[in-house]
Amino acid sequence: SEIIRIAVDGPGGAGKSTIAKLVAKKLGIEYIDTGAMYRAIGYKTSVKGIDPANLPAMEDMLSDTTIDFVGGSIILDGENVDGAIRTPKMSMMASKVSQLAPVRAKLVASQRQMAAAKSVIMDGRDIGTNVMPDAEYKFFMTASAEERADRRYKELVQKGIDADYDEVLKDIEKRDYEDTHRELDPLKPAEDAIILDTTGIGIDEVVERILGEVK
Numbered sequence: 001s002e003i004i005r006i007a008v009d010g011p012g013g014a015g016k017s018t019i020a021k022l023v024a025k026k027l028g029i030e031y032i033d034t035g036a037m038y039r040a041i042g043y044k045t046s047v048k049g050i051d052p053a054n055l056p057a058m059e060d061m062l063s064d065t066t067i068d069f070v071g072g073s074i075i076l077d078g079e080n081v082d083g084a085i086r087t088p089k090m091s092m093m094a095s096k097v098s099q100l101a102p103v104r105a106k107l108v109a110s111q112r113q114m115a116a117a118k119s120v121i122m123d124g125r126d127i128g129t130n131v132m133p134d135a136e137y138k139f140f141m142t143a144s145a146e147e148r149a150d151r152r153y154k155e156l157v158q159k160g161i162d163a164d165y166d167e168v169l170k171d172i173e174k175r176d177y178e179d180t181h182r183e184l185d186p187l188k189p190a191e192d193a194i195i196l197d198t199t200g201i202g203i204d205e206v207v208e209r210i211l212g213e214v215k
C-alpha cells in the first residue's frame with residue numbers, strides 16, 4: 001500500500017508527541033520521537049561526565065552508542081531510558097548536544113533509516129526541513145510560551161517531579177532561543193508546512209485537523 005510520511009516540527013511543549021502518538025495509532029503507522037534520541041545522547045553525556053565542548057570525547061562516545069525504539073520505549077545501549085530522559089535537566093542537555101555536528105549527523109542518519117520504505121509520523125525540530133524534506137505531509141505546531149510552560153509544568157507535577165512554573169517558562173524560552181538560533185538545522189517551519197497554532201485548542205481537535213489533511 002501507499003507510503004505516508006508525516007513530519008511534525010515545533011518548539012518544546014507544543015504537544016507534538018502527544019498528538020503524533022494519537023495520529024500514529026489512528027493511522028496504524030509508526031511514531032518516531034526524535035527529541036527522545038537527542039535526550040538520550042544528552043543523558044549519556046551527562047552520566048559519563050563528558051564535556052560537550054570536548055568534540056573528540058563526544059565522537060568516541062557516539063561511535064560506541066546505540067539508540068533504538070522498542071515498543072515505543074527508547075533504548076540506549078540496551079537500557080530503557082524513557083523515565084531518565086524526561087527531566088528539565090535532560091531537556092537542557094539535549095538542547096546543548098543537539099548543536100553539535102557529529103551528534104546531528106549520527107541521529108539524522110538513523111532517523112532517515114527508520115523512515116525508509118515505511119509509513120511514519122516523526123516529530124522534532126528539523127524533520128520537514130532536513131530529515132524528511134520530501135515528506136508527504138508537514139505540520140508545524142506552535143503555542144504561546146506561557147501555554148507550553150503550563151502544559152510542561154502540569155506534566156512534571158503529574159509525574160511527581162518537583163517543578164516551579166516560572167523556571168519551566170524560563171527553560172522553555174531559553175530552549176526556544178537556542179533551537180531557533182543555532183547554526184545547524186535550526187527550528188523553523190518548512191516552506192510547505194501547515195502551521196497549527198494550538199494555543200487554547202484541545203488535543204482531539206488538533207488530531208482531527210491533521211487526520212483531515214492526511215485523508
Ligand code: C5P
Nearest residue numbers: 012034035036038094095098124125126
Ligand atoms: O522534543 P524534545 O523537547 O524532546 O527535544 C529535546 C531537544 O532536542 C530540543 O530542545 C532540541 O534542542 C533537540 N532536538 C533537535 N532536533 C530534533 C529533535 C530535538 O535538535 N529533531
